Amino acid sequence: MLDKNNIINNLIKKAGVDITVDQAAAIKAYIDLLLETNKQINLTAIVEEGEIWRKHILDSLLIFCALAVPPGARVIDVGTGAGIPGFILKICRPDLHLTLLDAQQKKVKFLEKVVTRLGLNGVECLWGRAEEVGQNKNYREKYHLAVARAVAPLNTLAEYCLPLVQIGGFMAAYKGPTGEQELKEAAGAINLMGGTATKIWQRQLPGGEERRILVIVKKERVTPPAYPRRPGLPAKRPLK
Template identity: 40%
Template sequence: MNQELPPLPSWPERWQATLGWQPDAGQQLQFEQIYAEVLTANQHLNLTRITAPEDFWEKHLWDSLRGIAPLQELGAQRVIDIGTGAGFPGLPVAVAHPDWLVTLLDATQKKIAFLETLLQQVGLANCHTLVGRAEAIGKQKQGAYDLALVRAVGPADRCARYALPLLRPGGLAILYRGQWTAEEADVLQIALQEFDGVLEQIDAFTTPLTQGVRHCIHIKRSS
C-alpha cells in the first residue's frame, strides 16, 4: 500500500448510524487496500476523479453499500455489477457480503485487467471479472443472476435494458441515480414493458457528508 496516501476514514459509528452495518477490521483493511490500489492505478488509467479520502469513502464506498442497504438480510446472491469501471459498486458489495458471488462486468479490457490484479491483492475470492458489452453478455447469460447493480452507466431506461435480461425471473436490479424526475420515470416504464420488468421501489436518500441527493431505483424482472 502506498504510505504517502492520506488515511481512509474508518468511521464505524457513521457506518452503523446510516446503514446499520459497519466493517470489521478485515473489511476495513480491504477498503483501505482498494482505495490505495485505485488511486495508484488512477495515475495511468483515469479510473475516477474522486480521490480525497473523505470523498472516496462517501461517493464510492458508502454510496455503493447504501444502494443495497434494503437487502442486507438476504442470503447468498449471484450479483453482477454492470459497467463496473473502477469496481463500484461491486467491490464494496463483495467486501461487505462475503457470501455473495459478485461479477464485475466492463467492456474495457484495461480496467478488467486492473480489477483482476486488485482482486488478488485484496483477497476477494467471492468476486471475479467479466469483459464484454452488456448487450452481448445479456444474450449469453440470460437469467444468470439474482441481483444486478448499475451505477453511472447512462440513462435509466438503458440501464434497465442492460440489467433485466441478465436476471432470473423475480430477480432485482438496482439503478443508482442522482436526481430522479417524472420524465425519467416515464421513459423507464417503456423499457420495463419491453423486458417484463416492474418498478418495485424508489429509494430516496441523502449522502451523510455532503448531503447530496441520491435515488436507487429497484426494478424486478417478472418473468
C-alpha cells in the same frame, strides 16, 4: 483504519450500515490500489480518500438498507468501471457470487489485479458488452441482482441489466436527483424487459447535501429473445 478516522466511522454509522474492522481494512487496501492505478488510467475523478469513502463506498453500501439480498446471491455489476459498487458489496458480503462486467479491457485488468491483491474468492472479471453478455446463455437470466452505477439513463440501463436477471430477481440502479424522472421515462422499457413492481428508495448521503436514489425493479417475466439489441443500439435508440 476506522480508529484513525472518526469522521469516516461516524459517516458509516449515519448511513445505517455496519462494517467490521477487517472489512474496512480491505476497503482501504482497495482505495490505495485504486488511487495508485488512477495515476496511469482514469478510474475515478474523486482522489481525496475521505470523499471516496463518502461518495463511493457509503453510496455503494446503501443497497443493503434498501433491499434484502439473500445469502449466496449471484450479483452482476454492469459497467463496473473501477469495481464500484461490486467490490464494496463483495467485501462486506463475502457470501455473494459476483461478476464484474466492463467493456474496457484495461479496466478489467485492474479488476483482476484487485481480486488477486485482496485474495477475493467467487469473483469473475468479465470483459464484454452488456448487449452481448445479455444474449449469452451462460449469463442470460442467471442473476438474482444486477446493479449499475453511473452507467446510462434508466431506459437504456433496463435493456442492459434486466435480460441478465432471473425471474424473481432485481435490478438496482444507483441514481442521483434525476432518478424519479428517469423512472417515468423508462416505464415502457422496464415493462418490455419483463420488469414490474418498481420502487424508489432514497436518502441523503451523510456529510453532504447529495440526494441518492436507488431505483429497484423486480423481474417478473422472461425478457423477449430480441433483447438486448445489438451493441450500441440501446444507447443510440433507447426504448420508450
